[in-house]
Amino acid sequence: MVTSASLSPYETKTQEIARQLISATREHRSFFAQMRDQMRWDDKMLGWAMSNPGLRVQLFRFIDCLPSLHSKAEIARHLQEYLGNEIVELPGALKGLLGFASPDSMPGQIAATTVSTGVEALAHRYIAGETMQQVIKTIERLRKDRMAFTVDLLGEAVITEAEAQSYLNRYLDLLAQLTEASQRWSTVEQIDRADGEDLPRVQASVKLTAFYSQFDPLDEQGSQEKVSDRIRLLLRRAKELGAAIHFDMEQYQYKATILTILKQLLMEEEFRDRADIGITLQAYLRDSIGDLKDLITWAKERGTPVTVRLVKGAYWDQETIKAVQKDWPQPVFNDKEATDANFEAMTRLLLENHDYLYAAIGSHNVRSQSLALAIAETLNIPRRRFECQVLYGMADKLGKAIADRGYRVRVYCPYGELIPGMSYLIRRLLENTANSSFLRQNLEERPIEELLKAPVLQPGDQVSEIGVQKTQPHTPHPTPHTPFTNAPDTDYALSSYRQEVRQALQQVRQQLGKTYLPLVNGEYINTVNYVDSVNPSNPSEVVGQIGLLSVEQADQAIAAAKAAFPAWKRTPARERADILRRAADLMEQRRQELIAWMVFETGKVVKEADPEVSEAIDFCRYYADEMERLERGVAYDYPGETNRYHYQPRGVSLIISPWNFPLAIPTGMTVASLVAGNCTLLKPAEVSSVIAAKLAEILIEAGIPKGVFQFVPGKGSTVGAHMVKHPDVHMITFTGSQEVGCRIYADAAILQPGQKHLKRVIAEMGGKNAIIVDESADLDQAVQGVVQSAFGYSGQKCSACSRVVVLEPIYDVFLARLVEAVRSLNLGPAELPGTKVGPVIDANAQARIREYIEKGKLDSEVALEMPAPEGGYFVGPVIFRDVPPTAVIAQEEIFGPVLAVMRAKTFDEALEIANGTNFALTGGLYSRTPSHIDRAQAEFEVGNLYINRGITGAIVARQPFGGFKLSGVGSKAGGPDYLLQFLEPRTVTENVQRQGFAPIEGAD
The missing domain is CATH 3.20.20.220 (TIM Barrel)
Structure with missing residues (x-):
């Protein structure tokens, strides 16, 4: 522990030396030097920044942007955008300088020259x-x-x-x-x-x-x-x-x-x-x-x-x-x-x-x-x-x-x-x-x-000689009103965590090849048909054998869910929520193991898999909190009557989950349905069914009652389609391709014999996501953000960047750095710690992506095509340059490591290109121009817009996720509206008058 230095044997000498040094640093400047400094704009800017915190922020943001501005008109325009329009109160000299009507005018040129010269002088002070x-x-x-x-x-x-x-x-x-x-x-x-x-x-x-x-x-x-x-x-x-x-x-x-x-x-x-x-x-x-x-x-x-x-x-x-x-x-x-x-x-x-x-x-x-001099002399x-x-x-x-x-x-x-x-x-x-x-x-x-006062440490600011250690395990919320906090990702800068994940990979590898059966009405049941789930980094390695449900067994599962529904519906929301919280705690305990299963079954590298565990945990805890909030309902009381607005579950809910987020997405959809009081069937993607089976284990261990949750792996084209059309299914929640999502939407709309309800469909169906990079962007930041967004998990995220629209003045510079940055990425098996781009999910995906690459070569130039490693389902990253906005690779979702780079002459054109698809999921902008940021916020047609950061990695509650147009239908996952889709709202009005009198609240 650090204590007051006043107890130090060096303190007296420290004070003596310090006073001598301060005296030397406070020599009075001459009158002429002071007059000269009053004329220097670099001094003026420093003075303004010290005296006005609001101006300080805007001024430094402008200075940060300045080197990317290549004309005096651009400098003048940005000066007004950052410092004008009454954003901050300006000193008189600066206000007068910025009073020009047009950036192209002579006063605008003078302002640009004056300020840029001042900033250059500031830079030369420190460089x-x-x-x-x-x-x-x-x-x-x-x-x-x-x-x-x-x-x-x-x-x-x-x-x-x-x-x-x-x-x-x-x-x-x-x-x-x-x-x-x-x-x-x-x-x-x-x-x-x-x-x-x-x-x-x-x-x-x-x-x-x-x-x-x-x-x-x-x-x-x-x-x-x-x-x-x-x-x-x-x-x-x-x-x-x-x-x-x-x-x-x-x-x-x-x-x-x-x-x-x-x-x-x-x-x-x-x-x-x-x-x-x-x-x-x-x-x-x-x-x-x-x-x-x-x-x-x-x-x-x-x-x-x-x-x-x-x-x-x-x-x-x-x-x-x-x-x-x-x-x-x-x-x-x-x-x-x-x-x-x-x-x-x-x-x-x-x-x-x-x-x-x-x-x-x-x-x-x-x-x-x-102090150092005092010690040295002593x-x-x-x-x-x-x-x-x-x-x-x-x-x-x-x-x-x-x-x-x-x-x-x-x-x-x-x-x-x-x-x-x-x-x-x-x-x-x-x-x-x-x-x-x-x-x-x-x-x-x-x-x-x-x-010269001796500094001391305050309570709560103690030192640690062994490093900042692991975060404390999350504890369940003691009351329904405790604010939600996100689960922290693993900090792999700490060696203990690196060791844990290495051990988990070794231990999980010893468990590969086991059989996983459907869970129907609380029992694991044998099946006639099985399918192998393999490691996409090494397809000869079987991760697990999956028992596939038959149509008849699917009917049994739906019947069991229907039978369990009345009791689950009556279960208090707090009890349902606590099950989710226990599931979250179990996921935290098994974090590194779950990461390892994703590495082996879906080819996701550790740093991509770890945030997914956090997201799954967050879904459990956030939806638990949300359901407790919704259960309280709303009361609108008037004299003589009471009005209660509350919610009830819909019934039997079918979840059809994708493979690209094999834990987080099925968890989010499933626990949302369960906590709302619906009996829920989870049909995962075949290639990620082992991870879904692990989720099923966790939910059962957390206390989900028999029949309320059922794990129903099966063929999507047969068993999945049958369950979608089943008259006892009340809602379907789907994440996957546009083709399958639209088919589900159409099938669910058909009223089946004996069906007494209209089915609710939530469908997230992907995107053709664009990032705009304008001439004021921080190119270091933009290149890194595009690389991660486009090639993280081999481009297999629905939020992945597949198009980047670059303004012409920086197009060539940006493209050159982008190509070299992608060329520098390590390709290989997902389990290797240095791998940045792993395999795609299976042979079908590999073939489809290669077909799109060949289509792209018909109307666009290849800027980079990296060779793919041997032995797995690998596709090397590909970058196309000067891609026409109407090209196939600029319009259709590829779901792989393929990026179309497109040129725009103006920001208007860039927005038009970005909005020129049938999708509206995610989008991004790298810019330091305030007006461009404002326009993107208003006009960029996406459900999730990210400014000056990557466009993947939405965090529950902070960035609720989902799109519109043909990207899907439904409210955003991880947001305050999501649970409402799993609920039916009801209003109950009661006349409380009896023989002319009514109870009056608060009366004696």
């Missing part, structure tokens, strides 16, 4: 140069001020293997050029030598994950092999040149894998004696002090120190939002003071172990740096083992003040073009303008006592 020549000049200026450097290449998103190789090559070139330049530099004793030892003059900072585009903690071994090969090349070349390499730390999901890879690599004989290598730790992580202790133990064994750069951390907002969205424990501290307290504890631990690890203290907080730490670090353009005066005390100061110098550097610039702007920023507080000249 050391856009070319190597500029960087070298910056470095030489720093060296004159006795400051060392480390250079970082801007551009964090490596999404193709070509980019990963380019990243390595660019660093090799950077090291060579900097080394050549360094030969001209005269020695600066303070930074080039320490304790009689020459130090590397050149240092580069690299991001380990950028060496492999498919880096994934789940595929720890594969990622390690790919990354390590490239790191070895870099380290060998650095040694030849006499340069040092430092590894930055990245997002939390990669942290444990990065540390594992580096610790193993640096123990290799070739690198074990290298002291010119560094590793970064982030103090805003709750488990970071544990990581530091592990590194100390490791370094003692290694025998040669490495440098640990200690920083606060740069992704706090991102880490916090991701944890909330995923329902995971927050890996970062909740507030700045807690991070500062942990930073001080780690600083002390690191410096007190200077025999084993060298320290690089990276902070712009005067107190944080002063312990008389040799100069080789300690340095301070600051970011280029931030805390320049602090860096100079520390250098003036004789310490080695290293400046982190980002270098590169504005576009890849924009995310870096936004982080720096956020840091500089945040209320909690030390730089801002010091600029505002807060009282020194306030600035």
Whole structure:
């Protein structure tokens, strides 16, 4: 536990040094400098951002978008869209600048030039140069001020293997050029030598994950092999040149894998004696002090120190939002003071172990740096083992003040073009303008006592030395009114979960080949006919043998359901809901096992199967809550009468489920029907019947009574069609192809002899989903989103992207990156952790997809056709370019890894193309143009529209799922209307008057 630093033996010296440093950083500027700054638009923008939170958000969004705008008219138009129209209150100067009538006008041109020039000036404050020549000049200026450097290449998103190789090559070139330049530099004793030892003059900072585009903690071994090969090349070349390499730390999901890879690599004989290598730790992580202790133990064994750069951390907002969205424990501290307290504890631990690890203290907080200096001076730490670090353009005066005390100061110098550097610039702007920023507080000249107060951890912000551990198991809702929360997906960044899923795959493989029988009236019954369900990655491997129901047995099942209905109808909703909650808990307990069954039976990779288990759990818990809400009904009472609006179940319900979501969709449809009080028959797709049998086991174990739920696998063309037409079936819920869905809809509409009701049909029938990418889009984000949406689960999701409509100005650039990103995907058996694209479901699907590919070649050009692995039902991803909107592959649902890329000249045309099919399921837009986002929300004809994110992976309650037109009929699954389809509404009115009087509520 971290306690107040005021108890530290270093506190008195820390305060003394800090006051001296603050004094040095608060030197008064000259009157002329202040007047000059008043004329600079970059200063004005920073000032506005500090004083107006609403303007800050819009301004930074505009800055984020700016590099993608290629004309002054576009810049002017976006300025008005982001900052005009009374979105935020503007300062007078900015309001006057934006008062132009047309973006093409001269005032519009002036506004665009003024603001873009200001933003460029801001960027140059924090970016050391856009070319190597500029960087070298910056470095030489720093060296004159006795400051060392480390250079970082801007551009964090490596999404193709070509980019990963380019990243390595660019660093090799950077090291060579900097080394050549360094030969001209005269020695600066303070930074080039320490304790009689020459130090590397050149240092580069690299991001380990950028060496492999498919880096994934789940595929720890594969990622390690790919990354390590490239790191070895870099380290060998650095040694030849006499340069040092430092590894930055990245997002939390990669942290444990990065540390594992580096610790193993640096123990290799070739690198074990290298002291010119560094590793970064982030103090805003709750488990970071544990990581530091592990590194100390490791370094003692290694025998040669490495440098640990200690920083606060740069992704706090991102880490916090991701944890909330995923329902995971927050890996970062909740507030700045807690991070500062942990930073001080780690600083002390690191410096007190200077025999084993060298320290690089990276902070712009005067107190944080002063504590490090106090410890260094108290312990008389040799100069080789300690340095301070600051970011280029931030805390320049602090860096100079520390250098003036004789310490080695290293400046982190980002270098590169504005576009890849924009995310870096936004982080720096956020840091500089945040209320909690030390730089801002010091600029505002807060009282020194306030600035130098020792930070402490608050209750609830304790550190963890063993990492953020598993989430707590979900507990059933104690009352009907407890808010619904989604089940968290598995965080495979944690090694314990990776081990669990590996064990589950091994255990399930031992269970393959068993027989699964229909469940009728509470008993498993033998059948005449059986079918093998096989592993699509390896069809010779039988996952299970399925007993197929006969027509006569189907009649028995329907009769049993009819007989069980009266009692189930009378069962209180709370009892039915609690069964669903028990089923959800059982699914959570069996999560990794269920994942393994999906991997083997339907070829779904682990990271696609895991969210499906979460979705199935969510359906159980959400519909349980919803049914309790609906059971309360609505009362409309008037004097002399009562009116009650309530619901009753429909009767016998038939569920016909698909194979592409073999657990979540049958679970959602089945439990919705059951909790509403309907007796329910589940007929799964033949190729995913083993997983459906596992669902049946869970529902029976959860307590579903005999006859209420029945598992009825059978041939869709015979038994399925017979049950659809049966007069005792009240409703059919179907997910699958348009052809079968329309046939069910037609058959269900025919009144059968003895039938006294009209059947209700819910049918979700797929889509031909499009993503629009306009010229203002973040292309890193857009390419990754399209790749995942189009090729996740081999394009076999009803929500999958099968068309991408790209605006002409960026068409070629987008297509080139898209092709390389898809080329970089790993194809193979679903059970391999590195696989991103597995098999399609069966031989029929494989043949059908190949037919569509051949049709596509008749009127479109192939941009990429990847070879398919041998041995399974594999189809390599295919991308067609310049596809006509009327082409077969642009109109018909293919349900495979085939993507049509289409060109649009205007946003109007893009919307017209996107809407130009018979489907209306999902759609997406990547854009940073507010008017385009507004128009898509109003005009994009889809049931689920996703903006600036992938279009698959709807989450229960957050994104209720379903479409219209020929994509289906019915309310959205996972939404507040869904259960109403399984219920009949009733109104009961009672006249409560008796002989002229009526009870009056509240009367004595």
